[in-house]
Amino acid sequence: MSTKRKLLVVLAIYVVGFIVIVALTGTHGTRNEAFKPQNEFKLDTWVNLGIFSINKAVMYLVIAAVLTSASMIYIARRMHQRPNRVQTAVEVVYQLMRENIAGGNMSQQMAARWFPFIGALFLFILFSNLIGYIPLPTNTEHEITIFGAHIPSFSLYAATANLSIPLVLALVVFFSFTFEGIRAKGPIGYLKGLVPGGVTGGMAVAIFFLEVLSNLMRILSLTIRLFANILAGHLIILFMGGALAVLLGIAALGWFTIPFAVLLFAFEVALVAALQAFIFATLTAIYLGGAVAEDH
Amino acid sequence: MHIALITVFAVTEEIAKAGKSIGLGVGGGLGAVGAGVGIGIIFGKVIEAVTRQPEMRDEITQIQWLGFALTEACFFYGLVAGLLAAFIV
Numbered sequence: 001m002s003t004k005r006k007l008l009v010v011l012a013i014y015v016v017g018f019i020v021i022v023a024l025t026g027t028h029g030t031r032n033e034a035f036k037p038q039n040e041f042k043l044d045t046w047v048n049l050g051i052f053s054i055n056k057a058v059m060y061l062v063i064a065a066v067l068t069s070a071s072m073i074y075i076a077r078r079m080h081q082r083p084n085r086v087q088t089a090v091e092v093v094y095q096l097m098r099e100n101i102a103g104g105n106m107s108q109q110m111a112a113r114w115f116p117f118i119g120a121l122f123l124f125i126l127f128s129n130l131i132g133y134i135p136l137p138t139n140t141e142h143e144i145t146i147f148g149a150h151i152p153s154f155s156l157y158a159a160t161a162n163l164s165i166p167l168v169l170a171l172v173v174f175f176s177f178t179f180e181g182i183r184a185k186g187p188i189g190y191l192k193g194l195v196p197g198g199v200t201g202g203m204a205v206a207i208f209f210l211e212v213l214s215n216l217m218r219i220l221s222l223t224i225r226l227f228a229n230i231l232a233g234h235l236i237i238l239f240m241g242g243a244l245a246v247l248l249g250i251a252a253l254g255w256f257t258i259p260f261a262v263l264l265f266a267f268e269v270a271l272v273a274a275l276q277a278f279i280f281a282t283l284t285a286i287y288l289g290g291a292v293a294e295d296h
Numbered sequence: 297m298h299i300a301l302i303t304v305f306a307v308t309e310e311i312a313k314a315g316k317s318i319g320l321g322v323g324g325g326l327g328a329v330g331a332g333v334g335i336g337i338i339f340g341k342v343i344e345a346v347t348r349q350p351e352m353r354d355e356i357t358q359i360q361w362l363g364f365a366l367t368e369a370c371f372f373y374g375l376v377a378g379l380l381a382a383f384i385v
Contacts, residue, residue: 100358221369221373224369224372224373224376225365225366225369225372228369228372228373228375228376229368229369229372232372232375275361275364275365276365278361278365279361279362279365279366282362
């Protein structure tokens with residue numbers, strides 16, 4: 001069968017299935033009050049250790065950290081003269097981080113000094129975004145019982161879909177570039193450097209406060225960009241993948257939205273996960289480079 | 297409680313609910329409008345630039361994704377504000 005025929009068959013199955021389900025169940029449903037979609041993002045404490053309690057987000061964080069360091073160290077240890085496919089892929093990523101992200105936005109010396117930080121940031125965010133799209137048995141609210149064993153149901157969650165983790169990363173970035181700027185120019189010099197050259201008098205004072213404010217807003221924008229992108233991605237996959245149908249109690253709606261869930265899932269995995277890591281790392285490099293640059 | 301007072305409370309509750317819904321709609325909807333226009337401009341300009349100078353394609357593509365993500369984030373600022381209005385305030 002040609003590709004066109006296959007597509008037509010799939011489309012026909014989709015339309016016929018939709019009509020059959022509408023005919024069987026109708027288009028009206030009762031609203032499901034018991035199902036709370038926001039509980040997908042609720043963090044239940046699993047092991048209580050005070051403020052170091054372990055929950056879903058902590059588990060994802062640890063998995064991402066271990067995966068980042070273990071995979072990279074493993075690949076670096078067994079580098080071959082003739083690279084295999086995995087090594088080639090990692091080398092492409094390394095090239096991207098080294099030449100484009102770090103090298104393209106900072107001077108040679110700065111890039112050499114801060115490349116490990118930016119590379120680690122990029123890979124960590126990339127890994128925590130990507131493992132967020134693998135269903136893991138983490139949902140302790142709805143448990144499946146198989147032969148007496150309680151198994152948490154599979155669900156999607158990402159550490160970066162929780163506000164606190166992007167916030168901590170953004171704070172680390174903020175302190176890094178402030179520290180680097182103060183080290184390069186001294187405290188007074190750094191504050192003076194915030195005002196663009198050639199501006200004097202009352203205007204300089206106003207611009208100084210604006211620049212301080214915009215520096216602080218960088219924390220907010222870095223945090224919300226990463227957090228909201230991943231959260232919105234998960235939410236829309238959740239709703240398209242069936243939550244909307246369950247919430248409204250209309251079976252036909254679930255059949256109708258499933259293709260969109262698949263498409264959005266592919267979009268999120270293929271583009272958004274890597275793009276957000278790339279943006280975070282690039283902006284970090286731009287901020288670090290800007291903090292030590294001579295003229296603003 | 298007096299019947300009229302109960303009605304007043306119910307009406308204010310309804311109005312508050314309506315306001316929250318409007319907040320979510322305006323935050324999400326207008327945010328999407330702005331980001332949509334911005335993303336359209338970015339990709340349009342990229343097509344223009346690449347057709348003029350095809351040899352610059354790789355560099356342009358890199359800047360394009362940076363601009364895309366920065367613009368797209370503006371939609372999420374609106375959405376987050378809308379969600380705050382609807383569920384937290």
